[in-house]
Amino acid sequence: MTNIFEYAPAPESRAIVDIKPSYGLFINGEFVDGHGTSFKTINPATEEVLAEVAEASDADVDEAVRAARRAYTRVWSRMSGAERAKYLYRIARIIQERGRELAVLESIDNGKPIKESRDVDIPVVAAHFFYYAGWADKLEHSGYGSTPLGVAGQVIPWNFPLLMLAWKIAPALACGNTVVLKPAETTPLTALLFAEICQQADLPPGVVNIVTGAGDTGRAIVAHPDVDKVAFTGSTEVGKAIARAVAGTEKKVTLELGGKAANIVFDDAPLDQAIEGIVNGIFFNQGHVCCAGSRLLVQESVADEVMTRLKRRMSTLRVGDPLDKNTDVGAINSAEQLAKIRELSQIGEDEGAERWSTPCDLPSKGFWFEPTVFTGVSQAHRIAREEIFGPVLSVLTFRTPSEAVEKANNTPFGLSAGVWTDKGSRILSMANKLRAGVVWANTFNKFDPTSPFGGYKESGYGREGGRHGLEAYLKGADA
Amino acid sequence: MSRIDVRKTYKLYIGGQFPRSESGRSYVVNDAKGKLLANAAQASRKDARDAVVAARAAFGGWSGKTAYNRAQVVYRIAEVLEGRREQFEAELRAAEGISPAKARTYVDAAIDRLVWYAGWADKITQVVGNANPVAGPFFNLSTPEPSGVIAVVAPRGALLGLVSVVAPLIITGNTVVVIASEDNPLTAITLGEVMATSDLPGGVVNVLTGSQAEIAPWLASHMDVNGIDLTGVEDAELAVELEVAAADNLKRVRRPAPDTDWLVEPGLDRMTRFLETKTVWHPIGV
Numbered sequence: 001m002t003n004i005f006e007y008a009p010a011p012e013s014r015a016i017v018d019i020k021p022s023y024g025l026f027i028n029g030e031f032v033d034g035h036g037t038s039f040k041t042i043n044p045a046t047e048e049v050l051a052e053v054a055e056a057s058d059a060d061v062d063e064a065v066r067a068a069r070r071a072y073t074r075v076w077s078r079m080s081g082a083e084r085a086k087y088l089y090r091i092a093r094i095i096q097e098r099g100r101e102l103a104v105l106e107s108i109d110n111g112k113p114i115k116e117s118r119d120v121d122i123p124v125v126a127a128h129f130f131y132y133a134g135w136a137d138k139l140e141h142s143g144y145g146s147t148p149l150g151v152a153g154q155v156i157p158w159n160f161p162l163l164m165l166a167w168k169i170a171p172a173l174a175c176g177n178t179v180v181l182k183p184a185e186t187t188p189l190t191a192l193l194f195a196e197i198c199q200q201a202d203l204p205p206g207v208v209n210i211v212t213g214a215g216d217t218g219r220a221i222v223a224h225p226d227v228d229k230v231a232f233t234g235s236t237e238v239g240k241a242i243a244r245a246v247a248g249t250e251k252k253v254t255l256e257l258g259g260k261a262a263n264i265v266f267d268d269a270p271l272d273q274a275i276e277g278i279v280n281g282i283f284f285n286q287g288h289v290c291c292a293g294s295r296l297l298v299q300e301s302v303a304d305e306v307m308t309r310l311k312r313r314m315s316t317l318r319v320g321d322p323l324d325k326n327t328d329v330g331a332i333n334s335a336e337q338l339a340k341i342r343e344l345s346q347i348g349e350d351e352g353a354e355r356w357s358t359p360c361d362l363p364s365k366g367f368w369f370e371p372t373v374f375t376g377v378s379q380a381h382r383i384a385r386e387e388i389f390g391p392v393l394s395v396l397t398f399r400t401p402s403e404a405v406e407k408a409n410n411t412p413f414g415l416s417a418g419v420w421t422d423k424g425s426r427i428l429s430m431a432n433k434l435r436a437g438v439v440w441a442n443t444f445n446k447f448d449p450t451s452p453f454g455g456y457k458e459s460g461y462g463r464e465g466g467r468h469g470l471e472a473y474l475k476g477a478d479a
Numbered sequence: 480m481s482r483i484d485v486r487k488t489y490k491l492y493i494g495g496q497f498p499r500s501e502s503g504r505s506y507v508v509n510d511a512k513g514k515l516l517a518n519a520a521q522a523s524r525k526d527a528r529d530a531v532v533a534a535r536a537a538f539g540g541w542s543g544k545t546a547y548n549r550a551q552v553v554y555r556i557a558e559v560l561e562g563r564r565e566q567f568e569a570e571l572r573a574a575e576g577i578s579p580a581k582a583r584t585y586v587d588a589a590i591d592r593l594v595w596y597a598g599w600a601d602k603i604t605q606v607v608g609n610a611n612p613v614a615g616p617f618f619n620l621s622t623p624e625p626s627g628v629i630a631v632v633a634p635r636g637a638l639l640g641l642v643s644v645v646a647p648l649i650i651t652g653n654t655v656v657v658i659a660s661e662d663n664p665l666t667a668i669t670l671g672e673v674m675a676t677s678d679l680p681g682g683v684v685n686v687l688t689g690s691q692a693e694i695a696p697w698l699a700s701h702m703d704v705n706g707i708d709l710t711g712v713e714d715a716e717l718a719v720e721l722e723v724a725a726a727d728n729l730k731r732v733r734r735p736a737p738d739t740d741w742l743v744e745p746g747l748d749r750m751t752r753f754l755e756t757k758t759v760w761h762p763i764g765v
Contacts, residue, residue: 127614143606143607236729239729240726240727243722243725243729243732244722244726247719247722247723247726248715248718248719248722255729257729412728431757431759436757437755437756438758438759438760439757439758439759439760440760441761442761442762443617443761443762446613446615446617446760448611448613448614448615448617448619450611450612450613450614450619451611451613451619451758451760452609452611452621452756452758453758454756456626456755456757457705457728457729458728460729461729461731463756466609466611466621466758468609468621468756476746476748477746477747478747478748
């Protein structure tokens with residue numbers, strides 16, 4: 001049945017992107033054929049094959065590290081900070097110029113709604129390069145010295161492909177390091193377009209090397225003896241494997257891993273904003289967000305009202321074509337991830353939590369999961385403990401602030417947390433007690449290049465963004 | 480006939496108390512000439528776990544104190560140490576076979592180091608914290624917070640080495656389980672007596688004596704320990720084993736530093752390695 005609020009389709013044109021049938025590796029400033037096999041990257045909204053991408057072998061990784069080392073020794077570490085800055089400013093500008101193209105490509109390869117790639121991912125990518133460009137000639141004021149580490153090996157996830165690339169490459173280059181970066185196997189295309197942008201910017205060959213592939217390629221980068229620095233964003237499980245792999249070496253490591261953030265709503269919260277914050281916290285980017293507010297802790301006295309309002313708001317979420325400008329929730333990134341979300345949701349039901357999903361028609365092709373909320377969740381339930389990394393919210397209740405703190409901190413993770421209340425002193429007290437690297441009070445999922453991001457406990461170590469983000473790529477003030 | 484002296488029983492320092500090892504074990508500690516100094520308690524896995532429980536219990540209170548208060552407590556340790564300096568000089572001379580002048584130098588430096596770190600308590604936040612100018616109407620502030628319970632393998636250097644690794648951790652609000660130098664453990668317990676009488680809450684610093692190779696792996700793999708400082712690990716294989724075990728819950732790791740000159744003024748690194756950065760956002764509006 002149609003209603004008067006039905007939206008007409010408003011698709012963004014994909015004519016702006018030119019996807020090649022196949023891609024090689026970007027090593028020493030050029031695209032080269034790898035020595036390994038290749039893999040396909042698909043559009044998760046349609047399952048259409050987008051391109052064949054080379055899978056970097058150990059030998060390819062070695063070649064990339066050599067290129068990075070040469071560029072480090074001969075060019076990049078010798079260049080003045082002011083000159084490095086100008087390359088980074090150039091890159092920032094080209095990203096802005098080609099912003100629409102990058103946004104469309106990101107949505108096609110990743111499945112995220114165009115309004116997010118267009119309004120969040122790509123603008124923040126450009127801002128990140130612009131921010132760190134300005135640091136390149138000011139490092140002696142950073143508090144971390146101005147001595148780079150050398151070659152950085154960087155491995156990034158599929159949830160914010162180009163944004164994670166920017167978080168890794170911009171500070172590394174600003175500090176005078178060169179990089180070998182591996183994008184995720186399901187989302188390599190914007191990283192490869194970024195390689196083209198490096199060419200357009202005339203970035204010296206070897207300063208940035210992009211090697212595509214899966215776990216084996218990542219392991220080869222981490223294990224390479226000539227890599228001085230490892231930066232990883234992804235699962236806690238892989239993060240632990242990396243921490244073990246670098247034991248006994250001189251390698252410096254930063255890990256940005258999983259989360260199970262509590263989003264805490266007190267009875268005096270501004271409820272309209274809180275509902276928007278809850279929705280944004282868990283359904284932004286299909287819930288493929290390490291800092292997602294996946295555990296809603298709501299004070300008992302307002303729990304019923306919050307749930308009624310939340311379900312009403314969730315019912316207006318538009319799930320579907322990522323390229324449609326009205327889409328709120330796009331496609332799940334891969335069949336594998338969809339299977340994981342389904343499995344954990346089933347476990348939620350089996351363990352006795354009550355499941356409610358928004359009524360919506362999902363496309364017949366592609367990977368989709370309707371926005372879902374579980375009530376009656378206890379702290380022992382797996383859906384309250386494990387990262388689902390999908391559009392699935394677990395709701396728990398509390399009575400007192402101290403109970404909220406205890407429940408919020410009852411997790412091995414510690415990446416982020418949210419607090420909703422009108423009482424200033426309570427915000428500050430909660431912010432003090434929550435063991436998490438980012439606390440959003442009366443807001444959620446805000447990111448900025450100047451703002452450090454990273455976790456406590458098993459959410460990893462090191463910070464990305466801001467002045468603190470430089471520490472990961474410099475030897476330190478005592479060096 | 481000369482008077483028979485009263486010898487001290489050296490035990491562990493856990494939760495503000497001085498218990499024997501639950502294992503009932505002890506080991507011989509000789510002076511530099513090979514003569515018996517004392518039997519030291521040989522801590523076990525269970526002692527290590529008790530120490531972690533004590534350190535965890537103390538963490539909330541200690542990290543929740545004002546920086547000014549922590550500064551005064553650590554300064555107080557320096558005061559009490561100054562008052563007992565002759566005892567420490569004598570212990571260092573006996574244990575390490577060093578000259579009176581050298582012993583004096585180490586005790587001086589240990590006291591001065593405590594005073595130096597005491598002053599950092601209410602300054603480190605200002606030096607490593609940040610107000611962040613985000614591109615939007617938000618208040619955004621990053622501040623350091625202690626990582627939690629930190630296990631430490633202390634270096635040789637029974638007093639200065641020990642003070643130099645423990646002081647930077649507690650001044651920022653962490654609590655500590657430290658394995659004293661295996662060869663020279665006695666001074667660490669005497670330092671425990673100083674800490675126990677310096678208004679330092681029980682459990683903030685816990686001292687284990689015994690075999691590094693036996694105790695350290697339990698601490699490295701303990702899931703309620705947030706960080707491990709391997710400064711005093713001299714066996715490279717053990718260091719790798721400990722770093723691998725530490726990955727089980729992603730402990731913050733400080734790798735071994737065998738050649739540190741403890742007389743040199745340190746940088747901030749011993750504090751910052753075991754600090755987390757918390758960033759708080761709030762909208763600005765009316």
